[in-house]
Structure formats: C-alpha cells, structure tokens
Amino acid sequence: MAETKPVDRPLSPHLQIYKPMLTMMMSIVHRATGMALYAGMILLVWWLCAAAASDDAFATAQWIFSSWLGLLVLLGFTWALIHHALGGLRYLYWDTGRGFELSRVELMAKANLAGSIILTILVWIIAYMVHA
Template structure:
C-alpha cells in the first residue's frame, strides 16, 4: 500500500530564486509595473488639466512643479513608462496571433520592446525641446 499524500514529501513549487531571470520574464514583470505606474502618472496629468481649468494661479503652481528638475524627471519617467507599456502591449498582441513564440524570437521581441521604448522616449523629448526652441 502506498503512503498517504499527507505524509509523502511533496515537491516545492519553483520560485524566483530558482529561475535565472530571462529577458522575457523581466519584460513581463516590468510591463506589469509600468501598468501600475501609469495610474500614478495619469493622476498627474489629471491634476495638470484640472489646474488649467480652475485658475491661473493653480496652473502656474502645476507648471512650476512640472518645470522643475524633479518634475521633468517624473515626466521623463512617465513618458518612458507610457511607451514601454505600449510596446509591451504590442508584443503581447503579436504573441496573441501565434507569431514570435519561439524562444529566440520571443527574446528578440522583448529586447526590441526595451530598445524601442527608450528610443521613442528620447525622440519625443528631443521633439518637445525643439518645439519649445531649446
């Protein structure tokens, strides 16, 4: 007779300390984090719009915050977050069609997600500063 399952040694579920992080795993985790961060960034955009609609003084305060070095870092991060999450969504859309699921192709697409999000962020900020005459 076999031992009952209560006394038998059961296998442990693997966890992050067992797996070596891969680019697809990392980009999946970052995609989830950027999705959460977009909530915070969208609150900042809403604050700016509400300030613009309420009074000139409130709008000046919001512009002063976003125009400071710290505010620009936050806006740069929000821009990258937005593009990275968008590129991650496109990556998942490609996978939903059944394409790009091979290990090497999935890794290349994950790297492309990271590179494209950085390039698009830098291009948008260059265009923004060029439009302002800086």
C-alpha cells in the first residue's frame, strides 16, 4: 500500500484568532435571542392554554409569571423580542445594499443595543402604569 503524503492546506481562522468586535457579538446575540424567543413562545402558549383550560390553571400561570423569577423571565423575553426585531430591521436595511460603511455598521450595532434596552424599559414602564 502506498503511503500518502499529507497535503499542506491553509488553516481556517478560529475564534481565538479574531478580536471580539461589537458587530460580531451582536450577530451572536441576534441568533441567541432568536432561540430564546422559541422558549418564550412555549411559555406564551402555556399561558394561553391555561387561560382557556380553567380558572385554577390560569391562576397558577399568573402566580408563576407574577413571581420575581417569572417577572425576570418576562423582562428577558421582552428584551429579546425587541432586540431581535431591531436586529431584523438592521439586516433588512443591509439587504437593500446600503449601510455597509464601517462607521455606519458600528453605529447601527450600538443603536440596536441601546434601542433595545431603552424600548424594553419604556414598555415595562407603560405596562406598570397601565397595570397600577
């Protein structure tokens, strides 16, 4: 049997080589928020099914969602929803072939992050004011 000589191939760069940049982190967070939204939808369906099932089931769901842990999960879900939506708008803008200048990309990433935090706080303030 003939011996084969290993072929010298270029190595692909790995994450250890790249310097973490805001845009790279935002891309990863966009994917993570998309996965978190799937889990959040399961909770939403559970809440709706509890509302349709009985008063006791709905009271249990409401008790869980009104606990400190439930409110923390709802806060995270709200942020994930808003962040993912703003990221989707950013990607939609890029699909038009615009906004690829480095300064614009960085500005849009920062705006996405800041906007998602500010809008989440506003949504929760409005919800609190309506609820109170």
